[in-house]
Amino acid sequence: xxxxxxxxxxxxxxxxxxxxxxxxxxxxxxxxxxxxxxxxxxxxxxxxxxxxxxxxxxxxxxxxxxxxxxxxxxxxxxxxxxxxxxxxxxxxxxxxxxxxxxxxxxxxxxxxxxxxxxxxxxxxxxxxxxxxxxxxxxxxxxxxxxxxxxxxxxxxxxxxxxxxxxxxxxxxxxxxxxxxxxxxxxxxxxxxxxxxxxxxxxxxxxxxxxxxxxxxxxxxxxxxxxx
Amino acid sequence: xxxxxxxxxxxxxxxxxxxxxxxxxxxxxxxxxxxxxxxxxxxxxxxxxxxxxxxxxxxxxxxxxxxxxxxxxxxxxxxxxxxxxxxxxxxxxxxxxxxxxxxxxxxxxxxxxxxxxxxxxxxxxxxxxxxxxxxxxxxxxxxxxxxxxxxxxxxxxxxxxxxxxxxxxxxxxxxxxxxxxxxxxxxxxxxxxxxxxxxxxxxxxxxxxxxxxxxxxxxxxxxxxxxxxxxxxxxxxxxxxxxxxxxxxxxxxxxxxxxxxxxxxxxxxxxxxxxxxxxxxxxxxxxxxxxxxxxxxxxxxxxxxxxxxxxxxxxxxxxxxxxxxxxxxxxxxxxxxxxxxxxxxxxxxxxxxxxxxxxxxxxxxxxxxxxxxxxxxxxxxxxxxxxxxxxxxxxxxxxxxxxxxxxxxxxxxxx
Numbered sequence: 001x002x003x004x005x006x007x008x009x010x011x012x013x014x015x016x017x018x019x020x021x022x023x024x025x026x027x028x029x030x031x032x033x034x035x036x037x038x039x040x041x042x043x044x045x046x047x048x049x050x051x052x053x054x055x056x057x058x059x060x061x062x063x064x065x066x067x068x069x070x071x072x073x074x075x076x077x078x079x080x081x082x083x084x085x086x087x088x089x090x091x092x093x094x095x096x097x098x099x100x101x102x103x104x105x106x107x108x109x110x111x112x113x114x115x116x117x118x119x120x121x122x123x124x125x126x127x128x129x130x131x132x133x134x135x136x137x138x139x140x141x142x143x144x145x146x147x148x149x150x151x152x153x154x155x156x157x158x159x160x161x162x163x164x165x166x167x168x169x170x171x172x173x174x175x176x177x178x179x180x181x182x183x184x185x186x187x188x189x190x191x192x193x194x195x196x197x198x199x200x201x202x203x204x205x206x207x208x209x210x211x212x213x214x215x216x217x218x219x220x221x222x223x224x225x226x227x
Numbered sequence: 228x229x230x231x232x233x234x235x236x237x238x239x240x241x242x243x244x245x246x247x248x249x250x251x252x253x254x255x256x257x258x259x260x261x262x263x264x265x266x267x268x269x270x271x272x273x274x275x276x277x278x279x280x281x282x283x284x285x286x287x288x289x290x291x292x293x294x295x296x297x298x299x300x301x302x303x304x305x306x307x308x309x310x311x312x313x314x315x316x317x318x319x320x321x322x323x324x325x326x327x328x329x330x331x332x333x334x335x336x337x338x339x340x341x342x343x344x345x346x347x348x349x350x351x352x353x354x355x356x357x358x359x360x361x362x363x364x365x366x367x368x369x370x371x372x373x374x375x376x377x378x379x380x381x382x383x384x385x386x387x388x389x390x391x392x393x394x395x396x397x398x399x400x401x402x403x404x405x406x407x408x409x410x411x412x413x414x415x416x417x418x419x420x421x422x423x424x425x426x427x428x429x430x431x432x433x434x435x436x437x438x439x440x441x442x443x444x445x446x447x448x449x450x451x452x453x454x455x456x457x458x459x460x461x462x463x464x465x466x467x468x469x470x471x472x473x474x475x476x477x478x479x480x481x482x483x484x485x486x487x488x489x490x491x492x493x494x495x496x497x498x499x500x501x502x503x504x505x506x507x508x509x510x511x512x513x514x515x516x517x518x519x520x521x522x523x524x525x526x527x528x529x530x531x532x533x534x535x536x537x538x539x540x541x542x543x544x545x546x547x548x549x550x551x552x553x554x555x556x557x558x559x560x561x562x563x564x565x566x567x568x569x570x571x572x573x574x575x576x577x578x579x580x581x582x583x584x585x586x587x588x589x590x591x592x593x594x595x596x597x598x599x600x601x602x603x604x605x606x607x608x609x610x611x612x613x614x615x616x617x618x619x620x621x622x623x624x625x626x627x628x629x630x631x632x633x634x635x636x637x638x639x640x641x642x
Contacts, residue, residue: 048368048384049370049384049385050355050368050369050370050371050372050384050385051368052384053353053372053384054355054368054417056351057351057353057372057417058417058418060349103228134387135387136387137353137372137374137382137387139351139352139353139374140351140353143349143351150578164236173634173635173636176634177236180239180240180243183243183246183247184239184242184243187243187246187570190570190571190578191571191576191577191578192576193349193576194349194351195349196349196576196577196578197577197578198349198577199577199579200570200577200578200579200580203580204580207239207242210235210238210239211239213231213232213235214232214235214236214239215232216228216229216231216232217229217232217233217236217635217639220229220639221639224639
């Protein structure tokens with residue numbers, strides 16, 4: 001019972017930290033989706049509809065690339081607002097003295113942040129699907145899902161990567177992890193045109209997903225003050 | 228959990244390094260390969276090359292190495308360069324006893340290209356079907372695109388809805404010709420910027436080629452009766468006023484064919500050694516001959532085949548490609564990088580996740596990395612249980628693993 005109250009309190013604490021950032025990144029997402037909607041409307045208003053389809057199908061114009069970095073911005077923003085306050089004056093050490101297991105508490109915090117990042121990802125997916133499906137056939141809707149999957153998954157990777165960078169106590173290692181994270185997140189933005197990750201997305205997702213396991217070591221060092 | 232976390236960070240550093248470091252290294256070290264542009268001179272009966280060097284100088288030569296100036300080169304390859312000859316008022320030109328003016332040359336010239344990317348590129352299976360017997364000079368966009376799945380379905384772009392009537396008409400015409408849905412492959416030239424329209428050639432579920440067009444708003448379908456035994460890997464159509472062939476077909480056994488206007492007969496091209504996944508191919512048709520050029524971007528040869536008008540090989544030539552001496556850079560690369568992850572390649576439009584292993588010197592690199600780790604461990608020892616993972620990782624990944632182990636630091640003791 002005490003444990004569940006503790007998790008409730010932790011959830012509330014995380015929500016207090018995240019809510020404004022979540023609101024901002026959700027508004028940014030909505031703004032880019034509105035821009036996309038208006039852009040598509042403009043295409044169909046001023047061009048022959050078949051010419052718009054042709055540009056997308058045969059010239060491989062990815063007209064929805066405006067949402068490309070939404071998830072990454074959300075992941076980085078949410079991780080920063082969650083963990084920077086915890087590392088200032090080493091507050092995170094207080095978490096490790098709560099009557100719940102250290103890693104469990106840490107992963108509970110990250111699950112909260114991840115859920116918020118996934119909310120932004122879902123907002124992007126829903127908006128994108130609604131806009132594409134309103135004007136284009138099923139083939140292009142599926143193509144938009146496949147094309148945007150690496151961009152959106154990069155948001156999840158960026159979230160875990162940012163947590164790793166922020167929690168790591170040693171400055172030079174923090175910088176190295178930042179470079180590592182940047183390099184890995186960048187791997188989700190290669191290729192030009194649609195569906196370029198059709199054969200490799202799951203390999204990259206597996207590699208990026210490994211980031212979720214990285215937090216334990218820097219957190220332990222943080223707790224101990226080990227450099 | 229701490230050990231797992233540390234190992235995962237090390238593996239992530241290794242993976243990202245294996246993607247980025249070799250790429251940066253070769254961006255710094257690699258030098259442009261000046262591949263020659265090759266034409267056949269029917270006047271000299273020799274292949275001719277035009278090659279640039281690092282200093283922007285262009286050399287024109289024939290296959291024996293004899294050099295020419297640019298004007299001579301263009302005069303010796305009059306079919307490909309007929310526009311310049313026209314400007315210099317040298318047309319009609321006499322080649323092998325016949326006179327060729329600009330009209331005769333233009334109507335007998337055709338260039339076809341095949342790239343490895345054609346086989347490795349994402350594609351959305353929606354196609355516009357143009358009116359092939361238009362009243363107007365310029366082809367016009369139709370209002371819809373079709374898909375060939377369980378039927379031939381036309382989707383109207385303005386409403387994003389299926390045109391049931393047109394779909395039923397074309398589906399029934401195709402079924403009448405024996406087309407078995409769904410199509411395995413559809414090839415066409417979806418642009419209005421072409422002299423006329425030949426529609427699409429589709430491979431049905433049984434592997435047979437069907438020719439589909441729209442003539443005066445009605446379906447025009449032909450069962451070609453052609454069923455390539457090895458299947459179809461790639462087809463491309465290219466309308467040309469010569470009307471000799473519809474386009475090219477690469478069969479499942481990697482052979483290149485032209486799809487002839489003569490009853491859709493498949494004309495095999497004499498391209499021994501051509502590998503469509505790695506090589507680019509060009510076909511130049513002129514009034515007298517056909518020249519086929521194919522090259523592997525990693526190889527030091529360009530393969531040239533001259534054929535007669537019936538595509539029988541008359542002569543072949545392998546043109547050597549001069550490459551900068553990169554032996555030292557290659558050796559250093561092998562030493563540093565026992566393998567690399569590759570995400571982009573010039574032969575594919577897809578983002579890849581593939582691994583390329585280095586050469587023999589990689590073992591020396593791994594040995595040096597292990598010695599460096601031994602030196603580090605000698606100066607600052609750690610317990611054997613905590614360090615065996617590091618040894619295994621460095622032994623498998625060499626320099627990458629060493630960097631990762633140094634960056635991530637020692638496993639903290641839990642005591």
